[in-house]
Structures are given as structure tokens and as C-alpha cells.
Amino acid sequence: xxxxxxxxxxxxxxxxxxxxxxxxxxxxxxxxxxxxxxxxxxxxxxxxxxxxxxxxxxxxxxxxxxxxxxxxxxxxxxxxxxxxxxxxxxxxxxxxxxxxxxxxxxxxxxxxxxxxxxxxxxxxxxxxxxxxxxxxxxxxxxxxxxxxxxxxxxxxxxxxxxxxxxxxxxxxxxxxxxxxxxxxxxxxxxxxxxxxxxxxxxxxxxxxxxxxxxxxxxxxxxxxxxxxxxxxxxxxxxxxxxxxxxxxxxxxxxxxxxxxxxxxxxxxxxxxxxxxxxxxxxxxxxxxxxxxxxxxxxxxxxxxxxxxxxxxxxxxxxxxxxxxxxxxxxxxxxxxxxxxxxxxxxxxxxxxxxxxxx
Amino acid sequence: xxxxxxxxxxxxxxxxxxxxxxxxxxxxxxxxxxxxxxxxxxxxxxxxxxxxxxxxxxxxxxxxxxxxxxxxxxxxxxxxxxxxxxxxxxxxxxxxxxxxxxxxxxxxxxxxxxxxxxxxxxxxxxxxxxxxxxxxxxxxxxxxxxxxxxxxxxxxxxxxxxxxxxxxxxxxxxxxxxxxxxxxxxxxxxxxxxxxxxxxxxxxxxxxxxxxxxxxxxxxxxxxxxxxxxxxxxxxxxxxxxxxxxxxxxxxxxxxxxxxxxxxxxxxxxxxxxxxxxxxxxxxxxxxxxxxxxxxxxxxxxxxxxxxxxxxxxxxxxxxxxxxxxxxxxxxxxxxxxxxxxxxxxxxxxxxxxxxxxxxxxxxxxxxxxxxxxxxxxxxxxxxxxxxxxxxxxxxxxxxxxxxxxxxxxxxxxxxxxxxxxxxxxxxxxxxxxxxxxxxxxxxxxxxxxxxxxxxxxxxxxxxxxxxxxxxxxxxxxxxxxxxxxxxxxxxxxxxxxxxxxxxxxxxxxxxxxxxxxxxxxx
Numbered sequence: 001x002x003x004x005x006x007x008x009x010x011x012x013x014x015x016x017x018x019x020x021x022x023x024x025x026x027x028x029x030x031x032x033x034x035x036x037x038x039x040x041x042x043x044x045x046x047x048x049x050x051x052x053x054x055x056x057x058x059x060x061x062x063x064x065x066x067x068x069x070x071x072x073x074x075x076x077x078x079x080x081x082x083x084x085x086x087x088x089x090x091x092x093x094x095x096x097x098x099x100x101x102x103x104x105x106x107x108x109x110x111x112x113x114x115x116x117x118x119x120x121x122x123x124x125x126x127x128x129x130x131x132x133x134x135x136x137x138x139x140x141x142x143x144x145x146x147x148x149x150x151x152x153x154x155x156x157x158x159x160x161x162x163x164x165x166x167x168x169x170x171x172x173x174x175x176x177x178x179x180x181x182x183x184x185x186x187x188x189x190x191x192x193x194x195x196x197x198x199x200x201x202x203x204x205x206x207x208x209x210x211x212x213x214x215x216x217x218x219x220x221x222x223x224x225x226x227x228x229x230x231x232x233x234x235x236x237x238x239x240x241x242x243x244x245x246x247x248x249x250x251x252x253x254x255x256x257x258x259x260x261x262x263x264x265x266x267x268x269x270x271x272x273x274x275x276x277x278x279x280x281x282x283x284x285x286x287x288x289x290x291x292x293x294x295x296x297x298x299x300x301x302x303x304x305x306x307x308x309x310x311x312x313x314x315x316x317x318x319x320x321x322x323x324x325x326x327x328x329x330x331x332x333x334x335x336x337x338x339x340x341x342x343x344x345x346x347x348x349x350x351x352x353x354x355x356x357x358x
Numbered sequence: 359x360x361x362x363x364x365x366x367x368x369x370x371x372x373x374x375x376x377x378x379x380x381x382x383x384x385x386x387x388x389x390x391x392x393x394x395x396x397x398x399x400x401x402x403x404x405x406x407x408x409x410x411x412x413x414x415x416x417x418x419x420x421x422x423x424x425x426x427x428x429x430x431x432x433x434x435x436x437x438x439x440x441x442x443x444x445x446x447x448x449x450x451x452x453x454x455x456x457x458x459x460x461x462x463x464x465x466x467x468x469x470x471x472x473x474x475x476x477x478x479x480x481x482x483x484x485x486x487x488x489x490x491x492x493x494x495x496x497x498x499x500x501x502x503x504x505x506x507x508x509x510x511x512x513x514x515x516x517x518x519x520x521x522x523x524x525x526x527x528x529x530x531x532x533x534x535x536x537x538x539x540x541x542x543x544x545x546x547x548x549x550x551x552x553x554x555x556x557x558x559x560x561x562x563x564x565x566x567x568x569x570x571x572x573x574x575x576x577x578x579x580x581x582x583x584x585x586x587x588x589x590x591x592x593x594x595x596x597x598x599x600x601x602x603x604x605x606x607x608x609x610x611x612x613x614x615x616x617x618x619x620x621x622x623x624x625x626x627x628x629x630x631x632x633x634x635x636x637x638x639x640x641x642x643x644x645x646x647x648x649x650x651x652x653x654x655x656x657x658x659x660x661x662x663x664x665x666x667x668x669x670x671x672x673x674x675x676x677x678x679x680x681x682x683x684x685x686x687x688x689x690x691x692x693x694x695x696x697x698x699x700x701x702x703x704x705x706x707x708x709x710x711x712x713x714x715x716x717x718x719x720x721x722x723x724x725x726x727x728x729x730x731x732x733x734x735x736x737x738x739x740x741x742x743x744x745x746x747x748x749x750x751x752x753x754x755x756x757x758x759x760x761x762x763x764x765x766x767x768x769x770x771x772x773x774x775x776x777x778x779x780x781x782x783x784x785x786x787x788x789x790x791x792x793x794x795x796x797x798x799x800x801x802x803x804x805x806x807x808x809x810x811x812x813x814x815x816x817x818x819x820x821x822x823x824x825x826x827x828x829x830x831x832x833x834x835x836x837x838x839x840x841x842x843x844x845x846x847x848x849x850x851x852x853x854x855x856x857x858x859x860x861x862x863x864x865x866x867x868x869x870x871x872x873x874x875x876x877x878x879x880x881x
Contacts, residue, residue, distance in 0.1 A: 052510075052514055053513075053514075054510055054513070054514075073518070074513050074514050075513060075514065075515070075516040075517065075518055079514075080514060080515065081510070081511070081514050083507040083510070083511060084507070085505060085507055087505065087507035087508050087510065087511035089508060089511075089512075089526060089529075089530075090508075090530070091529040091530060091532075100512075100515055100525070101515030101516050104515060104516040104517050104521060104525070105516050148511075148515070152515065
């Protein structure tokens with residue numbers, strides 16, 4: 001395993017009366033891609049800017065490697081940021097923009113040229129060097145902003161919602177490219193976004209933030225399938241949340257009363273005891289629609305289709321079942337007929353995740 | 359609409375044309391051979407270059423202090439720097455005469471020096487202090503419109519303190535600095551109040567034109583000189599309007615990040631603090647001089663306190679009554695006229711639309727002296743003889759001030775989506791109904807600000823009315839000028855203070871009445 005590269009210990013920050021960060025702690029491994037994910041105002045950008053050195057650390061400590069950087073000014077941290085609006089200097093051409101930082105650091109001409117050539121080649125932006133920022137498309141500006149950061153060979157690369165100003169298709173292309181580039185260069189990268197799809201697609205580690213706190217940190221798979229709170233479950237992807245009460249609890253399995261039926265679920269680790277109130281989380285694509293009751297099959301709910309839409313790769317149904325509305329996605333829809341009226345739903349025991357109610 | 363077009367033709371275009379047509383060709387051809395003219399032209403250019411440079415520099419330093427540093431008391435500095443914008447322009451020169459002149463309170467009474475303030479150096483000081491607030495205001499807007507992420511990026515990539523200022527902040531602000539300098543230079547060039555009070559024998563175009571008429575009755579010579587004043591003013595105006603505006607780097611981004619003001623280096627901090635304190639004291643001295651001057655018997659020789667002058671201007675001063683009533687009428691009419699013009703131009707298609715647009719903006723490019731001379735040529739003889747009437751003064755005040763209200767109006771109407779009125783008309787409202795019920799409530803803010811600005815400019819102008827004022831329609835500024843030149847500082851100070859009180863209270867009331875929506879200074 002790679003060593004810890006950036007260590008955030010108990011960091012807090014307020015703006016006036018607003019507490020932007022509350023005792024945030026996090027370890028970031030060398031060469032990893034970490035995403036701060038959360039709704040606007042959750043503190044993710046504040047945390048990023050604190051790491052960059054734009055905001056003072058009010059309380060707590062931040063280490064890069066072994067060095068405490070609380071009082072190290074921004075320009076000596078070599079934690080380089082790519083801004084949401086790219087922040088390309090309008091009074092310089094692209095070449096001057098990219099080498100700005102190297103010139104400030106008084107690198108030799110030769111070294112500057114070498115680094116420039118390397119970066120330009122990585123990003124394929126050679127033909128843009130003599131243009132001015134206003135002549136570039138959004139996607140090109142984005143690339144140049146990235147080039148300006150990478151040319152510094154940063155310890156830590158900070159990306160503040162770098163894709164949010166691009167159109168949807170471009171966003172998906174650049175996303176894949178960015179991940180590839182990051183893996184190849186092996187730069188420790190922190191990425192801020194409110195787009196859960198981006199977070200899942202790009203990251204080794206996702207830190208979901210809400211109201212100034214990291215509410216859950218883990219791999220994209222863990223965040224998606226094992227959310228620890230209703231907030232994480234519903235913020236990341238679409239989740240069906242069912243409230244219920246544990247009826248029976250044995251190691252590896254529990255039976256939950258969800259009002260109009262019982263659901264059995266299998267999960268490793270500690271499970272709540274009988275009588276505990278819980279929330280069950282089940283993703284729309286894991287629910288199956290059955291044609292008929294199979295004898296002896298549990299976890300069946302009877303439902304009625306309220307509405308549906310066709311989304312190309314799947315059908316999305318809104319089904320009334322167990323006294324609430326469930327979202328059900330049926331993939332590979334070409335083979336199947338459209339369901340209407342009464343249907344049967346099966347919620348596979350190993351796909352249901354249990355969230356202890358706070 | 360016909361009324362508007364006709365008024366613009368008669369009260370804006372006609373007097374301008376008269377300035378050019380009144381003298382013979384001969385008069386214009388004589389310019390290169392007239393030593394006095396040449397000297398005035400050179401002096402004007404010299405002063406414009408000098409005062410513009412210092413005023414712009416002062417303005418930039420002030421704006422930078424306010425927007426980018428943690429210098430203490432910067433809010434107070436900002437407030438003080440705005441004050442002179444709403445005061446009679448000649449006030450600075452007048453006060454400095456009292457403070458730093460031969461019998462000056464500071465130079466003579468406190469320091470025992472006999473300083474001669476009259477001349478180009480006195481003028482330089484006065485104009486710098488009088489006009490740097492314009493530059494400061496413009497620069498503040500420019501510095502604030504620079505996206506904070508650009509400076510963050512610069513810092514993040516390694517630039518610190520002065521490096522950041524030199525490589526990012528200053529280059530980004532440069533077009534704004536140019537714009538501010540041009541605006542200031544227009545003001546300096548057209549300035550009449552300061553040179554007439556403090557320049558002594560150092561003549562500039564504006565004062566030389568005045569001297570032609572006052573001393574020699576030579577209206578043709580004055581017309582020639584003020585045409586000469588118009589040329590550079592007009593050029594600067596065009597450049598400022600159509601060139602600089604398009605070159606500003608204003609980055610509009612969705613998200614405005616919180617800007618953490620960085621700790622300024624202690625020496626920079628103290629330098630800026632000392633500088634701002636010095637300038638602020640210079641501004642405060644203006645007001646101290648005026649107030650003190652109003653309450654002492656004989657400035658410079660008899661410091662006994664007296665209420666005589668205050669009583670005098672409160673009980674019998676036709677000039678003050680005239681000033682107030684003229685400016686009130688002019689302010690109201692000017693606001694109505696300019697906002698209506700703006701409405702017509704932005705919402706209707708009609709034959710003389712371009713003409714209405716052009717003539718509404720035109721007065722902003724005219725030096726007050728030029729405008730005043732135009733009125734005195736056009737309207738003191740047949741077929742339009744208004745000599746010595748209130749009307750001629752009021753008319754000049756109205757049309758001299760339409761540009762500001764007009765531009766604010768245009769700005770407002772372009773922001774109000776026509777779909778409001780389209781929706782109303784779709785629902786069955788007539789054209790008049792649409793205006794009164796839908797658009798009028800939205801233009802209340804611009805209307806008020808147009809009124810306030812016109813009023814203040816009218817009540818404080820000297821250059822426009824200096825050729826039009828006579829004993830029968832005398833206004834306060836004209837009277838102050840005469841009192842100062844005759845050495846009656848007490849009454850002059852009291853009158854100036856009265857104008858100041860009036861302007862600032864109107865401003866304060868308007869601000870209270872309509873709050874932040876008021877746009878008082880447009881560039």
C-alpha cells in the first residue's frame with residue numbers, strides 16, 4: 001500500500017458565524033485520486049482552498065508528507081489548483097499562461113522549455129500556444145488550466161469542479177481522459193464536485209461531505225452500495241429508502257418488518273438486534289420485476305405501476321408498493337414489454353443494505 | 359416626441375452650432391498668431407497632463423487600498439474620497455487659498471510662511487484633490503471586477519506581494535486605469551472653477567475665454583477659445599466611450615468566491631496608510647476652511663467669531679434662493695426629459711431615433727464653458743432673446759445635465775425585458791397603460807438618481823452659468839466667484855457651505871428614500 005501523502009487532522013474553519021468546516025480528518029494516499037463530494041455549501045471547496053493555502057487553518061493540522069503546512073504560504077506548498085472558471089490570465093497568451101509559475105520560480109530557460117514541451121505533449125495542446133485565452137473553447141481552456149498546473153509538477157493537484165462549465169458530452173470524455181492521465185502521472189489528486197456520477201467514475205476514494213463534515217469516506221463501491229446514512233444513500237445515485245423495524249436478527253441475516261410485508265436481508269458484519277428501527281436502502285437497478293410468484297421465494301412485494309419513462313439503456317418505473325413509491329430500473333429493455341398495472345417486485349436479500357437509524 | 363426632438367435641436371444642437379458659426383473664419387485663422395491664445399492652449403495641455411497623472415495615481419492608490427489591502431480605516435478613507443464628487447468643483451481651490459495662501463491659516467498663521475499659492479502649482483494641487491475621486495471610483499469598480507480566482511491562481515503558482523501586483527493585478531487593471539485617466543482628463547481640461555480662483559496669471563483655455571468676454575467684451579474670441587477646448591474634450595470622450603470600454607477584461611463567472619484579503623506587508627501597509635491619511639486630511643481641510651471661513655470676521659487678519667455672514671445669507675440672499683429654485687426645476691425637468699428620451703429610444707422605432715440618442719449623450723462631452731458660451735450666443739439676441747431671465751439659466755441647467763439621466767435610463771430599460779410589456783399588451787393593456795403600470799414603477803430608481811445628480815450638478819455649476827448670470831438672475835456660484843475675487847471670503851465661504859449643505863442633504867434624503875437602487879455616478 002502507498003504511504004499517506006496528505007493528512008488532514010481535525011481541521012475547522014468558520015466564516016463569521018458560519019462554520020464551514022467542523023473537525024474534518026482525512027488521510028490521502030500517495031498517487032491516489034480523492035474526491036470531495038457534496039451539495040453546495042457543504043464545505044468541500046473550503047477544504048480544498050484550505051489545502052491550497054488560500055484560507056488559514058483555524059484549528060487542526062494539515063501535513064504534506066511529514067511537513068506541517070499550516071503556516072506555509074500557498075506558493076511554497078506546491079499544491080497547485082485548477083479553478084472552476086479556469087482563471088486563465090486574459091492578458092497573457094497560452095504559452096505565457098502555462099509557464100507563468102515556472103518563470104515566477106525563476107527556472108532556467110532551458111528547464112522551462114523542457115517542462116513546457118513535456119506538458120504540451122501530454123495534453124496535446126501544442127497548436128494553441130500562441131492564442132489568447134478568449135480564443136479558446138471551454139474544453140480547450142480547461143486543458144490549458146490543467147497544463148498550467150501540471151507543468152509545475154505539483155506534489156498535490158487540486159481540481160475545483162473543473163468540468164462543471166463544460167457541456168454534458170464533453171464532460172464525460174474529459175472525465176475519462178483525466179482519470180487516465182492521473183493514473184499515468186501518478187500525481188496525488190484531490191477533486192471537488194457536486195456531481196456524484198463524476199465522483200464515482202473518477203475516484204479511488206470518495207469523501208462525502210455535508211454541513212462542514214465528512215459524513216462518509218470510502219471507495220466508490222462502498223459509497224454506492226454501503227452508504228452509512230440516508231443522506232449519503234440519497235445523495236449518491238437514486239436510492240429507495242424503506243423504514244422498518246427488525247423482527248429477528250441472526251448472524252449474517254435479519255428480518256425487517258417494513259409495514260406491509262417482511263424483507264429478509266443478508267449482510268456481513270454487525271447487524272442491529274431485534275426491535276431496532278432501521279432504514280433499508282435498495283438501488284433501483286437491483287429490484288427485479290417478476291411475472292409470477294415463485295413458490296417459496298421471499299422478499300416479494302406486490303405493487304402497482306404509477307408511471308414510467310424510457311431512458312434508452314433502461315426503463316424507469318415508479319411503483320407503488322409497501323405503502324410507498326419505489327423506483328425500479330429495468331435494463332436491456334428491448335427484450336421486454338412495458339409493464340403496467342399490477343406487478344410483483346423481488347428485492348434480493350443480498351442487495352438490500354441496512355442503515356442504522358441515527 | 360415632437361417636443362423632445364424640437365427641444366434637443368433648439369437647446370442642444372443650436373447653441374453648439376452657434377459657437378462655431380458666430381466667429382468669422384478670420385477669427386479662427388488668427389489663433390496661431392495670438393500669443394495669449396497659444397499660451398492658454400499650452401497651459402491647458404500642460405495642466406491636463408499634470409493633474410490627470412497625479413489624480414489618476416491618487417485614485418488608483420485609494421482604490422487599491424480599499425479593495426485589496428487590510429489598511430486600517432479604509433472605510434473612512436473611502437467615504438471621504440467620495441465627498442468631493444458632490445461638492446462645488448471650485449470649492450477645493452477656494453479652501454486651499456484660505457488654508458495655504460499668503461494669509462493662509464496653515465501656511466501663515468501656523469507655520470509663519472508667506473506662500474504664494476496662486477499659479478500652476480496651486481491649481482495642480484486643487485485639481486488633483488478635486489478630481490482624484492472620479493479615478494478612485496472608476497478604479498474601484500475595475501479592481502472589483504477582476505475575478506478573484508485570477509489572483510488566487512497567481513498566488514498558487516508562486517507569485518507573492520509585489521510580484522502578484524506587477525504580473526497580474528496591474529496588467530488586468532491597466533485598461534481601467536486608462537479609462538479613469540481619460541475621464542479625469544476631460545474634467546481637468548474643462549475645469550473652470552479651480553483655475554479662476556487659484557491660477558492667478560496662469561491662464562488656461564477656460565479662464566482665458568471668460569477673460570475675453572469679461573474684460574474685452576470679445577464674445578467671438580471666447581467662442582474661438584472654447585471651440586478649441588471642445589476639440590480635445592470631444593476626442594477624449596470618444597476614445598473613452600468607444601475604445602477603452604471595449605478593452606476591459608471583465609470576467610463574469612457564475613460563482614463569486616469569498617475573497618480573503620491577504621495580509622499586506624507592513625511597509626506597504628504603512629505607506630498606503632500614510633498616503634491615504636494625508637489625502638484625507640487634505641479633503642477634510644477643505645471643509646474645515648469653509649466652515650471656519652463662514653464664522654470669522656475677516657479671514658487672515660481678524661479671527662473674531664461672527665454669525666454675520668450666516669445670518670446674511672439666510673435672511674437676504676437672492677442668489678441662494680435662485681440657485682435652489684432654478685436647480686430644483688432644472689433637476690425635475692431634466693430627469694423627466696432624459697428618462698422619457700431613454701424610454702423612446704429603447705422601446706420605439708421612429709424617424710429621429712439616432713438623433714435623440716446622440717444629442718442626449720452629447721452634453722456629456724461638452725465642457726461647461728463651451729455650453730455656457732453657446733447659450734449666451736444663441737439665446738441673448740434675436741430671434742431668441744432671453745438675456746437676464748431665469749429661463750436661460752434654467753434651460754442651460756436642464757440640457758447640460760440630460761446625459762447622465764439618459765444613460766442610466768437606457769441601462770435600466772435594456773435590463774427590463776420587453777416581455778413584461780409584451781405580456782401586458784398580450785393581456786390587453788394599451789401603450790400608455792403599459793408605461794405607467796409596468797415600466798414606470800421600475801424606473802423610479804433611475805428617475806430619482808437622474809434628479810439628484812442633475813440637481814447637484816445644477817446647484818454647484820459655475821462654468822455653465824458664468825456667461826449667463828447677470829444681476830437679475832444671479833445664482834450662488836456666480837456670486838461666490840465675484841465675492842472671492844473681491845476678497846469677501848466670509849460671505850463666499852458661508853454661501854459655499856450653504857450649497858454644500860443643500861447638496862449633501864438632498865443626496866442623503868434621496869439615499870434614505872430609495873436606498874441602494876440609486877446610481878449616482880456612471881462612467
